[in-house]
Amino acid sequence: GAGAVGIGRLSGFCNTADRGQILLNPSFWGTQLVNPGTGASEYRLATFLLQAAAAGAIFLVLTFLFFWRRGGHRRKPGDIFWLFCLYYGASQAVLDSTRYDSLYFRSNGFVSVVQIACIGAIVLSLAVFFIRYRRANGWLPGGMAVLFSSAVLLAGGGWMEYYVQRHGN
Numbered sequence: 001g002a003g004a005v006g007i008g009r010l011s012g013f014c015n016t017a018d019r020g021q022i023l024l025n026p027s028f029w030g031t032q033l034v035n036p037g038t039g040a041s042e043y044r045l046a047t048f049l050l051q052a053a054a055a056g057a058i059f060l061v062l063t064f065l066f067f068w069r070r071g072g073h074r075r076k077p078g079d080i081f082w083l084f085c086l087y088y089g090a091s092q093a094v095l096d097s098t099r100y101d102s103l104y105f106r107s108n109g110f111v112s113v114v115q116i117a118c119i120g121a122i123v124l125s126l127a128v129f130f131i132r133y134r135r136a137n138g139w140l141p142g143g144m145a146v147l148f149s150s151a152v153l154l155a156g157g158g159w160m161e162y163y164v165q166r167h168g169n
Contacts, residue, residue: 002062002084006055009048047098054091058084076132082125089121097161111161119154126150 033044066080096114103113126147133143 002055002059002088005088006052006059009052009055045098047095050098051092051095054095055088058087058091061087078128082128085121086125086129089118089125093118093122093157097164111158115161119158122150122154 033042062080062084065083093115096112096118099112104111105113105116130143130147137143
């Protein structure tokens, strides 16, 4: 899935389908596009290129983990899928905020539908890994520390998204 998403995102990273924000200071990640509505030249963040790079990196990591066996230890069924949900959800929750055409709920104007779905995938995969860890090792402080720090990081990311969308000009 990650490889297919990476290749699919490459199909539109340098044309008007790339829905990145306008850049005032073009950099390595910016592409010059002609706005079809106004005919003016604009520099836009290459969001699809960043998403393709993230999906490609996730594909490489998961492929390595799929073939890597350490000391005869076998993974539980579904581990690679849950890692994909965790990694891809985290990358897309961040990168979707750089798009200007995101789909938003009517109840708010700053958290997109994709971000909500990605956060749901992250929380669900963390819950599955935590339950598996607790069943195998009991209530050790390490599992609670990872779960608590993940919740703090998710809350911090949500606050930063809110702050940038409401106060970032």
